[in-house]
Amino acid sequence: MSDGENAIIVVGGGWAGLACAVQLTARGHAVTLLESARQLGGRARRVAFDDQGVDNGQHVMLGAYHQTLALLKQLNIPLEKTLQREMLDLYLLRAHDHHFQFRMPHLFSPLNLLFGLLGSKGFSIRDRWSAFLLGLRLFGNAISTEEDISVAQLLSRYNQTDNVIRALWEPICLASLNTPIEEASSDVFIRVLHDSFCRSHRDADMIIPRVDLGRLLPDPAFDYIEQHGGFVHLSQRVTELLIEKRHVRGIKCDDNRYDAAQVVLAIPPHACQPLLKPHSALHDIAYNMSGYDYHPICTIYLQYPPSVQTDRPIQGLLGTTSQWIVDRRVTGQPGLIAAVISGPGPHMQLENDELGALVQDELQQLFPHWPAANAVQVIREKRATFNCRVGIETLRPTNRTPVQGLWLAGDYTNTGYPATIESAVISGQRAADKIHQEVTKA
Ligand SMILES: Cc1cc2nc3c(=O)[nH]c(=O)nc-3n(C[C@H](O)[C@H](O)[C@H](O)COP(=O)(O)OP(=O)(O)OC[C@H]3O[C@@H](n4cnc5c(N)ncnc54)[C@H](O)[C@@H]3O)c2cc1C
Structure with missing residues (x-):
């Protein structure tokens, strides 16, 4: 010393x-x-699941994580090998119903939002128009509230339709603030949206680690x-x-x-x-x-046979306990699916084996052709993030x-x-x- x-x-x-x-x-x-x-x-951090390394929770970064990316570069970490970077593609599946999709093309703001909404799926013209008007205000830094209000209040103030709230803003809010829209700070949410969607056109990219977090x-x-x-x-x-x-x-x-x-x-x-x-x-x-105070994040790892895979590395789920699933093929772990539950909820009252079984059942309904999982591990981080x-x-x-x-x-x-x-x-x-x-x- x-x-x-x-x-x-x-x-x-x-x-x-x-x-x-x-x-x-x-x-x-x-x-x-x-x-x-x-x-x-x-x-x-890295944790062990059977004989392989996984993470204490699936982490996703954004192109807007400039300081994190610069730090990794400073340490000579080869970013192309360790990170998978893709255009933002929010694909949300709802059981027995149509899906929603919103992609953020590599165009300058607000064209990225305009073309993203024009090409979106599952939303009506009214839904898209309401989201676009909010996006324009965001771009023009024209969303101001005298005092911090909840994201739900903000969305209602700017006349967002129910579909846009449930299938666009709410999943983004929960994923980024880990706080339900009824409690979440609109000041922080607006900053996240502005800095991800309205600055450089690649800031909205999704970045998924290709190695476990310990190696990153x-x-x-x-x-x-x-x-x-x-x-x-x-x-x-x-x-x-x-x-x-x-x-x-x-x-x-x-x-x-x-x-x-x-x-x-x-x-x-x-x-x-x-x-x-x-x-x-x-x-x-x-x-x-x-x-x-703090909110939890639970990650349920389900090991299926290697043939099981999803169409995209991340996809959202609506109306189920888990909100996102990540195909860990991206980390070289075929058949391993990470199901993520952000924020508080009744699932926190369940025992680990009950929660694992519930998530597995729900996935079975969405993907009936998947066989049963060979192994399931539930990781709860009770104080994953501060309540934003x-x-x-x-x-x-x-x-x-x-x-x-x-x-x-x-x-x-x-x-x-x-x-x-x-x-x-x-x-x-x-x-x-x-x-x-x-x-x-x-
Ligand atoms: C399951 C989960 C999923 C997440 N998903 C994402 C995501 O997708 N994208 C994203 O950007 N962020 C995500 N996060 C949030 C992100 O992981 C945290 O914001 C970040 O890791 C916090 O880092 P920190 O260094 O501030 O705190 P911490 O990681 O909490 O580090 C504090 C360290 O201090 C140590 N320590 C505590 N007390 C003492 C003591 N008295 N003496 C010595 N050491 C001590 C602890 O052991 C710990 O290692 C997620 C978090 C979790 C838990």
């Missing part, structure tokens, strides 16, 4: 902590990263940090912050003391709060953190704290985005840039 006067510690090896540690390393600082789990990655960032980031003079310590839970006269002095992991002049807490609010609470200078931030509810923006902290040398990073800080890996990466890199400025000006 480097000498305490200049040492920099990053607490938490999720994507925010890794992005922060890599950025500091790239700027010439030796960093020590402490992670409580036995592996890196946090909420975006945590493994190469670990190598990079250690090869450039830093240290990564696993199974190290930080239990105490050492602060004197509003200056950070280090941290404690159980009985081990690590001295440091800069400490980044790249851990979620529920883990951060107990560390901040004992220090009066941090009471306000700790208090705001108690205002966060109305008013959430007022709680989100900056990276800087009132204690000199103590920084916050994570998807929940004030990036303006929902809990996503892009938000985590932006936050981690911002914290690193601020530390670099502070340390080099001293």
Whole structure:
């Protein structure tokens, strides 16, 4: 460990902590990263299913994830091999009914939306017209509400038809904010739509990892940090912050003391709060953190014979418990289907075997020619994301704290985005840039 006067510690090896540690390393600082789990990655990590590697939850990125893509490039990760990038194609299947399809062509905004809606399927002319008018306002930055309201209120204010709500805006909202439209913050939703659909014409692209999440960032980031003079310590839970006269002095992991002049807490609010609470200078931030609540995401992996496949890598489902299925052929795992359930719901009351059976039954009805699955694994992440509810923006902290040398990073800080890996990466890199400025000006 480097000498305490200049040492920099990053607490938490999720994507925010890794992005922060890599950025500091790239700027010439030796960093020590402490992670409580036995592996890196946090909420975006590799897990085992039978004898293969899967993810704790199927992750999808967008072309608008500029910072994440830049980070992967910085680590010399070959993006063509590790990521499958496709034009946004929302295909939603409803049992015993017609399907909906909306594709976002590679055209400049608002032509992408216009042609996307013209070519869409399952929507009436009135549906398309209502969505297009909302899209035009979005493009012209002309959607304003005096105060944050729910996405459902916003959609009703802009006269969106029922079909467009149920088969376009609601699935997009749930997938990106992991929060039902009745609670979701319209401020955050508008920003997500604007930044994905109204800037560069490829920002709306869907990007699916072709490797497990561990191979995508945590493994190469670990190598990079250690090869450039830093240290990564696993199974190290930080239990105490050492602060004197509003200056950070280090941290404690159980009985081990690590001295440091800069400490980044790249851990979620529920883990951060107990560390901040004992220090009066941090009471306000700790208090705001108690205002966060969380929504789950469940992923049900179903292993079918390798011949089972879907027509496209991702497809949406309407009227079923799971909202999306991903054909893991994309990760070289033929026959493996990941069914995703975002947000809260009655499914959280079911036991894992009941939930697995329910999802399997529902898929059987939609795809009657599929044989039974050979193996099923349910992974529940109860605190997958913060609840991106109305008013959430007022709680989100900056990276800087009132204690000199103590920084916050994570998807929940004030990036303006929902809990996503892009938000985590932006936050981690911002914290690193601020530390670099502070340390080099001293
Ligand atoms: C199932 C699921 C599906 C998702 N799908 C998507 C998606 O499709 N697209 C997308 O962009 N995002 C998705 N997300 C969200 C995304 O994964 C998160 O926003 C992102 O990973 C958060 O990163 P983070 O570094 O801010 O926090 P975390 O990943 O929570 O990292 C914090 C780390 O700190 C460690 N830690 C906690 N306390 C301590 C302590 N006291 N001492 C030391 N270490 C500690 C934790 O073990 C953890 O590794 C999904 C999340 C889940 C769970």
